[in-house]
Amino acid sequence: MQSVVCLKVVPRPEEVRVDLEKKTLDRSGVRSVINPADLSALEMALALRDKHGGRVTLLSMGPPSFEPYLRVGIAVGADDAVLLSDRAFGGADTLATSYTLSEGVRTIGGVDLVLCGDESSDGGTSQVPQGIAEWLGCSQATYVDRADRTSDGLLRVRRVLEDGTETIEMPFPAVVSVLGGTGEPRFIDYDRWAMAQQATVHVIDAAALGADPKLLGLKGSPTVVAGLREVRKPGRRHEVVTLEPEAAAARVAQELRRLGLVPEKEPSAPT
Amino acid sequence: MSDVGGVWVYAEERAGSLRPVSLEILGRARAVADALGTRLVALTFGSEEATARDLARYGSDEVVAVEHPLLGRYDTRLYTDLLEREVRAGDPSVLLLGATRDGQDLAGRLAVRLRTGLTAHVTSLEVDPEKRLVGWVPGFGGGIEAGIVCPTHRPAIVTVRPGVFPMPLPVSMPCEVRWVRPSLDPSQLGSQRVSFEPKGTGVDLTRSEVLVVGGRGTSGDFDRLQKLAHRLGGEVGATRVATDSGWVERDRMIGQTGVVTHPKVAVILGASGAVQFTVGIEKAGFVIAVNRDPDAPIFDSADLGLVGDLGPIVDRLVRQLGEA
Ligand SMILES: Cc1cc2nc3c(=O)[nH]c(=O)nc-3n(C[C@H](O)[C@H](O)[C@H](O)COP(=O)(O)OP(=O)(O)OC[C@H]3O[C@@H](n4cnc5c(N)ncnc54)[C@H](O)[C@@H]3O)c2cc1C
Ligand SMILES: Nc1ncnc2c1ncn2[C@@H]1O[C@H](COP(=O)(O)O)[C@@H](O)[C@H]1O
Numbered sequence: 001m002q003s004v005v006c007l008k009v010v011p012r013p014e015e016v017r018v019d020l021e022k023k024t025l026d027r028s029g030v031r032s033v034i035n036p037a038d039l040s041a042l043e044m045a046l047a048l049r050d051k052h053g054g055r056v057t058l059l060s061m062g063p064p065s066f067e068p069y070l071r072v073g074i075a076v077g078a079d080d081a082v083l084l085s086d087r088a089f090g091g092a093d094t095l096a097t098s099y100t101l102s103e104g105v106r107t108i109g110g111v112d113l114v115l116c117g118d119e120s121s122d123g124g125t126s127q128v129p130q131g132i133a134e135w136l137g138c139s140q141a142t143y144v145d146r147a148d149r150t151s152d153g154l155l156r157v158r159r160v161l162e163d164g165t166e167t168i169e170m171p172f173p174a175v176v177s178v179l180g181g182t183g184e185p186r187f188i189d190y191d192r193w194a195m196a197q198q199a200t201v202h203v204i205d206a207a208a209l210g211a212d213p214k215l216l217g218l219k220g221s222p223t224v225v226a227g228l229r230e231v232r233k234p235g236r237r238h239e240v241v242t243l244e245p246e247a248a249a250a251r252v253a254q255e256l257r258r259l260g261l262v263p264e265k266e267p268s269a270p271t
Numbered sequence: 272m273s274d275v276g277g278v279w280v281y282a283e284e285r286a287g288s289l290r291p292v293s294l295e296i297l298g299r300a301r302a303v304a305d306a307l308g309t310r311l312v313a314l315t316f317g318s319e320e321a322t323a324r325d326l327a328r329y330g331s332d333e334v335v336a337v338e339h340p341l342l343g344r345y346d347t348r349l350y351t352d353l354l355e356r357e358v359r360a361g362d363p364s365v366l367l368l369g370a371t372r373d374g375q376d377l378a379g380r381l382a383v384r385l386r387t388g389l390t391a392h393v394t395s396l397e398v399d400p401e402k403r404l405v406g407w408v409p410g411f412g413g414g415i416e417a418g419i420v421c422p423t424h425r426p427a428i429v430t431v432r433p434g435v436f437p438m439p440l441p442v443s444m445p446c447e448v449r450w451v452r453p454s455l456d457p458s459q460l461g462s463q464r465v466s467f468e469p470k471g472t473g474v475d476l477t478r479s480e481v482l483v484v485g486g487r488g489t490s491g492d493f494d495r496l497q498k499l500a501h502r503l504g505g506e507v508g509a510t511r512v513a514t515d516s517g518w519v520e521r522d523r524m525i526g527q528t529g530v531v532t533h534p535k536v537a538v539i540l541g542a543s544g545a546v547q548f549t550v551g552i553e554k555a556g557f558v559i560a561v562n563r564d565p566d567a568p569i570f571d572s573a574d575l576g577l578v579g580d581l582g583p584i585v586d587r588l589v590r591q592l593g594e595a
Binding site: 160162256 | 351386
């Protein structure tokens, strides 16, 4: 089975600072990580390779600074890595991102299964995988926590929904989005780590990708950020007290009674 | 085709009834349609007539009910094909869907099919002076949200988080119901369902008036939270750490990935107050937080904060309330 894992590098959310005056995000000096859900996708791809054979190729769209992270993915177990990198890809929304990644999948060629995370922790749209599937015109399954190939050559997945899990089957090729937190990512072993430092990350620019320039980056993105604003915080009372447990509990109980959530104590009968 | 296309809401049917989020969107979409000076249309796909009749009571000008036995289960390919057909024929300017798992699955696929823009997971919808629909999406890092528009493509597709708009009341307004009964056969499905396992809880925290919420600080002991919730007639909610650790079911997660709640009271126990969490309790009427760290950010989101170990406080609280 030939698989591609779409891997995005995201800033650590807790390190991004917000300039509320200028209404901008300050990402300078912020450290990055591989998007957590994408590690789950990688683990699922590696488990399928362990069982059915084949290759696992990493695919990412982003600046050259993503390269070391792709090497981490190789050290974890991927066979190969492709980085789509060009200024023309910049400013892409989900339409342009999914187009560019789908062109990457075509360039890799012979792909049976594309695995994505279900959500990127910075953009957080949960839309790119479905977009890739549509550009490629293939099957899709989102929010998946299990996947396998059946004996009659179909992809069988389990989707986790709000009210239960459904198991469905569909033909290959397919795109799945893997639920973050699925599976335990395997450890990097030292031999692979050393090997990964020597491995080639194939960097492909817009010209080499041969994609339609109108569909790339900012130009290919129908959505536009019209403004940024401070999230309106409700005015809270902000009363913070330190009390012994008994008194603290009494304080909470008093508040709950005031709000009418527990019946008032019966006034004690006059004696 | 009119210049200002209609505002359409895709109303999701699940097990024979409408998803609450679809009605929440419909309530808000009425105001959006009025501000744009256009019609509000609700679409539903399914196998039950009753759904469409129910839908017609929530203020839209028209309900389009696409009906077929094969539509009893969501299938990406069939649903995308049918919705594409309706959208191409009706040419709306806006298409709103609930950000449920199936809603997201459909919206993402359809947006690329139609080569249009999609704004996902919005928590508020406004029409700006230029008569553009602005979908507001909270950014990470906290404190800031981005307003996204789709000025040159149509329709602007938007998915809306469950629980962010109030549930509308039924109205008695005339509403046409248009039935579409396509002839479909199983070869049009993209997938086959092998099985479905319902998940026990079926809990919907966006409906709860009282929430008792636990984070990592509970160390997994949700029994005492359950007792408190029971005493207050509420539900137990959790941070992502708690659901990821398997301490409670995932549908009890509150926040950016979880649900946006608006209870009268939320009692938050042992949660640090990460923005991804607090977006889910901002609409609470009153927030009480217990944390042993006096500098925990959760206190910035609380009306009443108690600094201390949650275990003894909760146990005593349950006992004190029991005496009432
Ligand atoms: C894209 C993305 C989406 C996310 N979505 C969500 C989401 O929807 N919901 C969500 O919750 N998180 C979400 N997160 C995770 C979020 O950033 C935080 O990691 C998470 O909310 C922290 O959970 P916590 O408060 O339980 O744990 P911690 O941050 O570890 O906090 C535990 C707190 O408990 C206190 N404590 C410990 N022991 C006790 C005790 N005995 N008594 C009293 N207090 C005690 C500690 O002082 C600490 O403040 C998301 C993250 C990302 C990147
Ligand atoms: N620039 C990118 N490079 C590689 N994969 C991406 C990129 N953007 C999104 N993805 C994939 O799409 C998934 C969902 O992302 P999103 O739709 O942004 O929430 C991620 O978990 C990745 O697997």
